Amino acid sequence: xxxxxxxxxxxxxxxxxxxxxxxxxxxxxxxxxxxxxxxxxxxxxxxxxxxxxxxxxxxxxxxxxxxxxxxxxxxxxxxx
Numbered sequence: 001x002x003x004x005x006x007x008x009x010x011x012x013x014x015x016x017x018x019x020x021x022x023x024x025x026x027x028x029x030x031x032x033x034x035x036x037x038x039x040x041x042x043x044x045x046x047x048x049x050x051x052x053x054x055x056x057x058x059x060x061x062x063x064x065x066x067x068x069x070x071x072x073x074x075x076x077x078x079x080x
Contacts, residue, residue: 002022002061006058019056023056030042031046
């Protein structure tokens with residue numbers, strides 16, 4: 001879901017709408033573990049995430065999806 005939204009939504013909509021909703025859903029899952037996958041609840045972590053205005057950072061997501069590698073550096077001519 002996060003990957004798809006990153007690749008398909010305009011940046012403003014991604015940051016202002018999608019990430020806000022995604023963060024709320026993440027916190028809901030951390031505090032309630034509705035599927036029983038986490039084995040226990042992470043209320044403190046959810047509380048920390050709720051207080052963050054830059055999680056997840058769109059720049060970090062972009063770097064994760066398109067990592068800068070030595071091959072890419074060489075192709076761009078930035079490595080001497």
